[in-house]
Amino acid sequence: MTEKVKVRIDGEVIAATPGQSILEVARANNKYIPALCYMEGLSSVGACRLCMVEVAGVARLVPACTTPVQEGQAVATNSPQLESYRKIALELLFTERNHVCSVCVSSGHCELQTLAQEQGITHARYSYNFPRLSVDTTHPRYVLDHNRCVLCTRCVRACAEIEGAHVWDIAGRGIGSRLVSELQRPWGEATSCTSCGKCVQACPTGAMAEKGWGVEEMTKQRAVVTRLTSMRGGQ
């Protein structure tokens, strides 16, 4: 048995396994830290910045999903400062692209929408970017709507790490970043795509969906990705 480390999360002392992230330990102990790009069963990338937490003695905030627990660490998962930064991060996500909940297949089942409601966001304080973005409908079964993409890369990781096909990548930089299939080929022409649909199930928003569903109708089987990893003996 590996030696346990003791950490304090919101005042409670918890015994954790070395190598576990703060987020994993917190969630396993019913402590809620919001997150969007994190998905159990996939590697963590710390992209969405929603899981930022305060660690005593560390001057900057750290992402809970990519920070391993350490002996004696004292973590605060909530504070007025964290709350304010989480709201900013979410509002920026909403204003960066066109998240029109009212006409989205994933409305009511969307992690971004749920997080906004949970964090008490009533409106975005920033100007909307209103970019003109494409919708890739070339795949016979699935559709990719860049308007709803938050660049969390859960699809990229699900495809590369679980399916082993690595169809998806991010091209471009900064606000011009776009999800691309097979070096910018339309999804329907991507020969490495096995059409397994794990990317669709992993997607937190309506950016990826099965064809044929109307507004609010697309529900995702997110547990599929997590279950596959655990059945293969992963975390």
Place this chain on the structure above:
Amino acid sequence: MDKVKIGTCWLDGCSGCHMSLLDIDEGIVAVLKKADIVFGPLVDAQEWPEGVDVAVIEGAVSSQDDLKLAQVARARSKFVIALGDCAVTGNVPSMRNGIPTRKLLERIYVEGATATPGVPTDGVPGLLKQAGPLHEAIDVDLHVPGCPPKANAILLVLSELLEGRKPDLGSKLRFG
């Protein structure tokens, strides 16, 4: 005590938020015991009156008329509510924002017309470059998202305001 004066209007919206307002059913009786609706699609007044206490505004700001009405409502009201996703985010009306207005109008009134093609200019307000949320045009005191906001959320907001409290939507907060 004088009754509270409520004004309502819809800008670039579908009237769904006003339908949801009507959906508060018998709740309207309690509201109207304490308040009068002095302007809006539900009453006859032709001009937004002075001295309104609560302005309830549905829809995105999309045309010059929308902008003017929003500014008048703001200037003559103490408390302004952005009601519904169009007023809060731009929502569906803002889906045109990636297209230049001239192209948009030509696509519909020239390419799309069979009888008398031509972009109308008489009696219709000019479109703004983009349809945007209300708070980008005027100061907004409270945002009530939803497409439409549920009737119980609207009733909660009105009841709380009539009691002199600032409403907290809590679990009734919802986009879409």
